[in-house]
Amino acid sequence: MKRSFTTLTEATLITAVVQNGFGEVITDALLEVGIQGSTIHAAMGVGIRERLGALGVAVDAEREVVTVMVSSDEVDRIFERIFLAAKLDIPGMGFMYATPLLQAATYVPPSILSKYAG
């Protein structure tokens, strides 16, 4: 008997590197539209203080990295949502990017599995 294993396709990973405290702002904005499963990592950023000169003191060197996996179909909408929620149009606030994923796996509800079975 063959083992059964399910992988998910057409998934994109969005990563946002933002100032301390904005990680939760992003996850809240995502939860509002029903997207869960984001992860917040703590990190240190380097360089923005040098670029901003004296204004650099207003930028926290401690960063939060938010990663969230979304469907490739929805990526633009969510990408924009995160950008606006984290106020990334302000200098020094952070940056974000999206990377296509080869494959992903997690718990898949049986109702969906049965749709693709056979």
Add this chain to the structure above:
Amino acid sequence: MAKKNAIRFGDYIQAMAVDTQKVPFQELMPEPLFDRHGNEHPQRVPKMKLGGGDVVKVLQPYLSTRFIDQAKAVVPLALYLAIFQYAILQTPVLDASIISGGLFAVMIGLMMFMEGLKLGLMPFGEVIGNTLPRKLPLAGVLFIAFLLGIGVTFAEPAIGALQVAGSLIDPVKAPYLFTLLNDRSGATVLLVGLGVGLAAVLGTVRFLRGWSLKPLIFMALTPTLILSAIAFNDPELILIVGLAWDCGAVTTGPVTVPLVLALGVGVASAAGKGADSSLSGFGIVTLASIFPVLGVLCLSFFTKYTVSSETIIAAAAEIKSMAELAASQPEWYEVSPWTEVILGVRAIIPLVIFLAIVLFVVLREKMKNAFITYYGIILAVVGMCIFNVGLTYGLAKLGDQSGGLIAGAFASIDTISASPLYSVTVGVSIAALFAWVLGLGSTLAEPALNALGLTVQNLTNGAFKKSMLMGAVAFGVATGIMLGVLKLIYDFHIMYILIPGYTLALILTLLSTEEFVNVGWDSAGVTTGPVTVPLVLAMGLGFGNALGSTEGFGILASASIGPIVAVLTLGLYVQFKVKREERRLERELSQEGEIA
């Protein structure tokens, strides 16, 4: 399967809703520079040119979040006092514009000071904490921890409140109290600092050796209580006891705790004991609030045996006449904003110099990000100066005023013509309730308590919930402040609160487990922030003056014993509940075993 020429739904939505524009990332990269041989030439990070709008956008969240943090602590307290005064005591706030200006200065000053502390002083503490234990033997590290303890005490914002309080004391009624807070205030703060330094040393050693906190508490408290009892029986020193115990509550503020902890944690991790560093902070805070009491008591005994009260009264009169003389033609540094500025500079600069000497001379380390550090230090000094001005005109004035007016609820005072406003029973209950709510509100607003609550919840695996701890501490502080106010109303001595309170706390300590002892004794230290301390101190003094009692100290002291008893009691209850649950489970398991 998607058809070959179909459009993705997401693309369609995006195209309909947003005007997208694509810019190659190349535009954001600096042009690479090569020399003749084709090697890459180093170049500096290009500076970003920002327009005015962007500067505002960058600064606005930076300033507003930090300002709101402080406003959250100050505004509700001030509003509570003002509304209470207006509604219950039927007196509008006098000098309201000066007081609001002062409170605004407190918020701005604290905001700058806290940011400066984080950017300017904490990096020193972290570098020293990480490298010192590797470069110096343990004795050297402990010596520096000791000196650091003294330095941070002078830099503590609330310590300035003691000097402000000192100017309100009548030298004839309480000569020794007067001298300790006026011409000898430097010595008093130094002794408090020595206490904190000793606590830092003992706390670090305790953590390295894994000593239990219980015997340390007994060893520290027994001589303190005995000395208090001796002072209590001495008619000239009886008034010192309240001040001495209040000093313990002043020390554990926003400068001492993180800097001393950074060193303690550094030592611990260098010794390979960093794993349970969550517990390392506990103990230092406790000892740092007991030893200063001992120090101030010792100083008062020393003063008593070397100087007679007549000399002090004479000296006080001299000081007064000199002050009057000076008031007629004051030097520039004796006029109000400048005295506060000098106090502020005197508080921070020695600590910075000490840290710099340790870092550059002893450790020969370099400071990374020197610009940010200098900015932080300047911010801390400026913030401290503004805070000191605000302390005089805002917090101390407001506390003094409402303290003096509350007495009008049940006694006849000059400032309210219709006083007493209520019958004695109602008036005293109003004053007690006012104090209780004040304690509860100001404690729950303290951010340090929130952090402690989270730590405790993690340490006890959720058996001791955060809300439970916060509730217990707030209840304890509230009851303590109420007791302190009642002490002033009925004019009984602070020892009648301290002796039963600490006896109860010691008995509970014997019964409790080590974790709860750590948490319980430390909870007293986290509650006394830089806003609460001056306000409560000034309120007590104003209240005491209006009632004609000789000293208004002791409210903070009784506010520190309250949470200890409350948390230890709650801890015993939680322990009991957990044990009962375990026993029930065991019984069920054994029954199941019998059935099987």
